[in-house]
Amino acid sequence: MDLRGFAAVFLFLMGLSCVLATPVTFEKDGAEAVAVRECVPFDYNWRFRYGHAPDGGPGPGNADFTDISGQECTNVDHNPNRYARGDCETACAYNPDCMVWQSGALSGNCLHGGADAVCSSSKHGQQDGGQRKTAQPMKTDYKFAAKSFNAIDWKIVNTPHDFVVTGDFVSMPWDYHHAFLPRNVSWYRKEFHLPSDWKGSHITVYFEGVFHVAQIWVNGQYVQMHTCGYTGFTVRLDNVTGILYGNDSTNVIAVRVDATFGSGHWYEGGGIYRRTHLIRTNPIHFTHDGVFISPEVNVTTKTIDVSVELESFSTGSPKVLVSCTISDPAGAMSNITAKMAVTMEAGHPQTVRIAIPASNIQLWSIKKPYLYEASVVIEGADGSILDTHTVSVGFRQTHWSGASGFSMNGNAFKFRGFSHHNSFTGVGTAIPDRIHLFRAQASRAVGGSFWRMSHNPYLPALYDFLDVLGIISWDENRDYGLEYVGAMHDMVKRDRNHPSIVVWSYCNEVECEQIYNKTGPQFRIAAKSLDPQRPTAANGPTNGLDIQGLSHAKNTSFEDFHQQYPDMPLVLSECCSCETQRLLRQDTTTCMHDQNSPGLLPYVSGSLGVWTLFDYYGESHGFPSVTSSYGNFDLAGFPKPHAYWYVLNWMAMISTDDYGRPPLPSNHVTRILDLPGEITTRVEVLSSGAALQLIVNGKPGDKVEVTNPGEPIQAKVDAPERVNCSFPRNLTSVQCRGLDHNGNVKTPGQCKSACCDAGPSCVIWQFAEKQGCWMGTADLSSCEPSEDPWVGAGDIVTVKNITALSFDTTGKVIGSHTILGAAQASAISLELDVPSPDTGTGTALVLDGHDAALVKASVVDAAGVLVTDQVVNITFRVAGGPGALIGIGNGDNHLHANAKSDNVPSYGGLARGIFQVNLDCVSKHRDRIVQIDVDHGPTTVNPGACGTVDSISVEASSPGLQTAHLTIPVSTSAEDLPLPVAKKSVALEGFPFLTNFVG
DSSP, rough: OOTTOOSSSSOOOOSSTTOOOOOEEEETOOOOOSSEEEEEEESSOOOEEEEEOOOOOOSOOOOOOOOOTTTEEEEEETTTTTTSHHHHHHHHHHHHTOEEEEEGGGGGGEEEEEEEEEEEEEEOOEEEEEEOSSOOOOOOOOGGSSTTTTOTEEEEOOOOOOOOTOOOOOOTTTTTTTTTTTOOEEEEEEEEOOOOOTTSSSSEEEEOOBSSSEEEETEEEEEEOOTTTTTTTEOOOTTTTTTOOSOOOOEEEEEEEESSSSSSSSSOBBBBBBBBEEEEOOOOEEEEEEEEEEEOOBTTTEEEEEEEEEEEESSSEEEEEEEEEETTTOOOOOOEEEEEEEEBBTBBBBEEEEEEETTOOOOSSSSSOOOEEEEEEEOOOSSSSEEEEEEEEOOOOEEEETTTTTTTTTOOEEEEEEOSSSSSSBBOOOOHHHHHHHHHHHHHHHHHEEEEOTOOOHHHHHHHHHHHOEEEEEEEOOOOSSGHHHHHHHHHHTTTOOTTTTEEEEEGGGOOOOOSSSSSHHHHHHHHOOSSSEEEESSSSSOOOSSEESSSHHHHOOOOOOOOOOOEEEEEEBBBBOOOOOOSOOOHHHHHHHHHEEEGGGGGEEEESSSSSSSBBBBOOOOOOOOOOOOSSSTOOOOOOHHHHHIIIIIITTOTTTTOOOOOOOOOOOEEOOOGGSSSSSEEEEEEESSSEEEEEEOOOOOOOOOSSSEEEEEOOOOOOTTTTTTOOOOOTESSSEEETTOOOOHHHHHHHHHHTTTTOOOOOOOEEETEEEOOOGGGGGEOOOHHHHHHHHOOOOSEEEEEEOOOOOOOEEEEEEEEEOOOEEEEEEEEEEOOGGGTTTTTTEHHHHHHEEEEEEETTTTTTTTTTTOOOEEEEEEEEEEEEEEEOOOOOOOSSTTOOOOEEOOOEEEEHHHHHEEEESSSSSHHHHBBOOOOOSSOOSSSOOOOOOOEEEEEEOOOSSSSSEEOOOEOOGSHHHHHHTTTTTSSSHHHHHHTOOO
């Protein structure tokens, strides 16, 4: 990058959250080095109480609505995502401009209206509702908010913290959306000191995310509320009346979190579920998220657009000097510094807009996500340093066309990516960063280079991973309506520096629908005023868009739309809700193939939102199921069979020259998709070869030509020899497809006997009172959960070993995969999935108070073969070292074990334990943490100098089985943190976790 001759100021900054920012120290005239911006972790030692205060309840305490049930109202519009009457009312109550709410069959979920809403009696009115003339002040005088309240009996927790996932599952007919985990109001309190040398500074607490509605008190004084659970916010402390400084003076911040209602039709958790930070700056400083370096290189002017916002809480109108030093981490250029003078005015932010020449820069791309580093500094007139940041930024050129789709840096390619939801087994929505890195690497391993933030903004650290890994993304707002324009504004302002983001999305599916179509233009203004160059889109119909996304639409829908609007760029923004589990696997091939096909149309930009990469809590089909089944990986991070369909179709069959393909090697794929205990008459195999051969229990079969590349091959196996009419595979509460009806039998016993008498032509029988007897040779993958009272059973092949061999066109073996039958369970085996080079997640946990590991427990026989058809209860524990067990799981969508238990049943022979470090040796300003935190309890993280630290020793046990032991390596090097690890793993040599997975 040639920066000589630049006349403009360089104000490169990634944003002002301190997740990435590196505090910079300066020495002047031999004075001691002083940090001018301090960002202190504020996550430790919060007191927590589940449930509302005794003098309060759910909601804002001002829901003084008059009942208007049965009336019809005009001048009201959709308030999406409120699926229950109470949610609709509560959301209105929190909005002081909402005077009317309606909920019911005719209202299309929930309607809200302002002072101009008119309601009248109607013979046709069938919806519930309420109306108020004015919004009364919310209740703020809670007992728990008082500074004098003694919370010594409250539990000590560290944030991020999801309190909903800590509950027990309860069957509630209306709550399948939210995983049957009860939602509630809960409280957090934190006692803290403010250092004496901070007096006169600007001090804020930055919350990255609190779900759902957060109300904040400081020293008993109510200061503010934040109603969007997916965007961050700051709480200013230095202007609070009665704020105290010094080690002898204690302050208290109290947070009331109302998670009784949500904004989504999936599990959303509750609590301070993202990181918190205490930030001190000079009164003259960069505003929060106030610096924007556009990643989009202006093709016409060959420039980069920059704006920076500063603010002053100092007196007078001081002049300051803003400078930026840019460096290339690869060393391809010398450091360059540019400066510019700005006159400040107290209480009035100053914005400077610059166009920077952009000749000869290295462009950011999926294959080479090139990032620059910049240090931005504010200097006072006397040369003193007032504020500074060191961050990274990347640049690229994107183009969207209604005729040809999308291109980046002049290279056209098709999107291939996944939608996501923000939950993981054991931790709910409070997902540690290294697990997010694992999810991002898993996406690349199956060919996904696009990440859809469905249906809300995610935590800041995830975008940093996408930037360094080269994964492009669709950033999506949550609530859609005129009252939520501010949330769209906050999302764009926070995330606009990330080169990975190529589009802003307003809304999702039916949530985009508005009666008066006033929302789209306002959302467009909010986005374009902050980021004029990125396009706007939606996964559904609305106005004010640059890009139109269609959800689960067929080719004909795209063809019709393109014919009517040929200049509007199109994208398949969601597809492929194909359900399966690791046990009783369903064949999802047709679903995946057909629903992805619109993305291949020449004018469609691709398929960016396959639903979903991972399973998530909620959106099940009813109790006892508590999670989704759409993921290519289950809730515990174990791959399902259809993940390998994407490995074959999106990696092995895509040229490594494809500009949108992740820079991982192109390996041949050979994968048996069946488990040993689920094989009846055939084996399903994926192969990237020209021919396939199956060897069953040592007996070679015929070679089979691969006639339909990318799709599974159905390899036949000999029907089992039946002994004493035995059908060992229980098929109760499922319905198997492809069977034949036998109308001559009337009982389950007769149905079983008829199947036995039929010999090899019948391997499955099923009976239900209304449907009668069904029997035949269907495969177990056709069997799906059913609410009908089916009983039945199936015969299975006794598998000692099955090997699949793939051949190229010359007859050379290019790949193989073997599955082994197991004997009786004998032991537990442990493996470290994260951190691990096999998942691109590093080699050690860093003692930063937050880092977490994923441990896999396997049930094995005496020969070490996985036992998939026996369920054993596995107990995890920490045997030694600086760690704690924070969650369990197994990937079963019917698992009802408490997420915070230490005991979990195996599912398909596997279970998951999540372990977190409880020592902080690397966070900046650990001395400040010790100085600031007042309350220390037995479960808190210990910050301080660590010296030599032992690794974390964990074990897993089960009665009657051999106990397993595992060591989790730990590190005190910042180079082992998740983000530096991600930077070093862009070009992975492979993803052995997926290739070698057994289960």
